[in-house]
Amino acid sequence: MTEPLIYELSSPGRCGVLLPELDVPETALPEGLLRDDLDLPEVSEVQVIRHFVKLSTLNYSIDKGFYPLGSCTMKYNPKVNEDAARLPGLAGLHPLVDEQDAQGALAMMYHLQGWLAEIAGFAGCSLQPAAGAQGEFAGLLMIRAYHLDRGDTKRTRILIPNSAHGTNPASVTMAGFEAVELPSDENGDVDLEALRVACDDTVAGMMITVPSTLGLFEVHLPEVIELVHACGGLMYMDGANMNAMMGVLKPGEIGFDVQHYNLHKTFSTPHGGGGPGSGPVAVNEKLLPFLPGPIAGVVEEASGDDEAPLYGWVMPEKSIGRLKAFHGNFGMIIRAFTYIRIHGGTGLKAVSQYAVLNANYLLSQLRDTYTVPHDRFCGHEFVIEGHWKDAPGVHALDISKRLMDYGLHPPTNYFPLIVPEALMIEPTETEPKETLDAFVEVMKTIAREAHEDPELLHSAPHVTPVGRVDEVLAAKQLALCCVPIPDWSARTELKTDLA
């Protein structure tokens, strides 16, 4: 049975809603506001429900299957976080309510600030930034404010290794600095010679992703930090990859001055599909006065052991200002609070240990089949090359599209840019060994297909409602309305599935 489109189900006069009786005087609409003809489908309630439920099951999500999208930490988000975020006292709290009537929420934010700072070894934290990239922006504005506060106006450059996340140079430019790219050496680490040459008194700081987007822990980190500090720059750590390091390494303790976290990665708040995110920033003593604010603080100490302190909003003394309406993405803050509270210190350490173990297990199973550009112990993710000399014409994109035929979400493609045909794989700690083994099986099958029947890969995916789109055309002629799905009738496997 070919699946009809909602428009094809339309039958004149059929109606899915019962409008209530008119309870106001009837008046004519002004001339020209009513269309004679509006081309909407006329369908019954059950047809509408089935249409949308069917569409919803076509969506891929972490609740449906393995999602090894490198750099994104698509771990499973425990449902208890959702329960907490929906508690009426939290979900219904108005952001303009008086501080004394929001003591619970303020206490929660105060503790989360403290826990995040402690996890990474910093002195203070602001929950304002709405995403990792905004956390980066906040950190850079603080670095600038710090130098200007000391009357040092020549520091206009930020150093960035070429293995950095793409948002890093963008944030640097937005904050008004010049981004200076540093090459990587043959092992994928920062080229120390190039760093030495770049360090001078125009350097405001360095922004480095740890582990890097190659999934590698920078082996020269102590030397890198020392060189940048020696020339008067500050060290920014992109902490979106904290999933590899919790309970193992505290960036603030080894000399970093500022970092951001991605609550929507490491701390299991749901993401994808555009948000919302949360990218708190943490800093050492040097930058504490510059934090974006207001932040949650204790405004009156507890009067006795059984009493709670009074919490309120505090503006850091030399704050770079407010970055977000109200108090950050509060729903994400509740979810991260719940996640950290439930795991505790030992639990978070186990999270990172399993994330790294899972990634290294996958790497060990795939390195004989795929080229690994920097083959060494990896962090929570790793990068392989999606091409073979003896399978010309097969690209990383073909492998990703073919993975969809096997019901799996593809890894990140063509990033980082310094690896040809990059496939960046991040299994996360929440996947059982059975899932990892199944993924390895599929990856090996696809490698075999690439050599024996490359056309199978070029024409993939075969089982999705929409086949391979022309990405250039799709971007130029974006169709956001309900249009007939191309080649639907030719997509035989899906049809059987839905029939």
Ligand SMILES: *Cc1c(COP(=O)(O)O)cnc(C)c1O
């Ligand atoms: C995801 C990510 C970012 C950006 O975070 P957003 O919340 O998407 O803005 C920055 N750096 C790294 C290393 C990341 O993985």
